[in-house]
Amino acid sequence: MELPERDGDGYLTDMNVWTPEIGRAMAEADNYELTDEKWEQIMKAREYYESYGVVPPIRKFSKYLGADQKGMFKLWMTGPMKPITKYGGLPKPTGCV
Numbered sequence: 001m002e003l004p005e006r007d008g009d010g011y012l013t014d015m016n017v018w019t020p021e022i023g024r025a026m027a028e029a030d031n032y033e034l035t036d037e038k039w040e041q042i043m044k045a046r047e048y049y050e051s052y053g054v055v056p057p058i059r060k061f062s063k064y065l066g067a068d069q070k071g072m073f074k075l076w077m078t079g080p081m082k083p084i085t086k087y088g089g090l091p092k093p094t095g096c097v
């Protein structure tokens with residue numbers, strides 16, 4: 001699959017072209033493994049964005065998920081919102097990039 005144009009941080013330059021297949025292909029191109037649990041969080045972030053029009057900070061997003069914030073950091077092995085938004089085709093989070 002040919003990936004759409006991405007910026008220097010790996011985010012899509014046009015978030016409207018995102019599809020689940022593109023999100024998975026982006027992760028594969030970056031050698032980043034997306035487990036089912038990670039994918040579920042990506043889809044929940046997209047749901048949140050569609051409802052509220054913003055990317056939530058991790059504290060608010062973990063509450064939205066009903067998830068433990070420390071557990072999310074352990075799962076993603078980094079600040080969770082950056083890969084969640086990148087592979088979910090969402091805008092860069094303002095709090096951690």
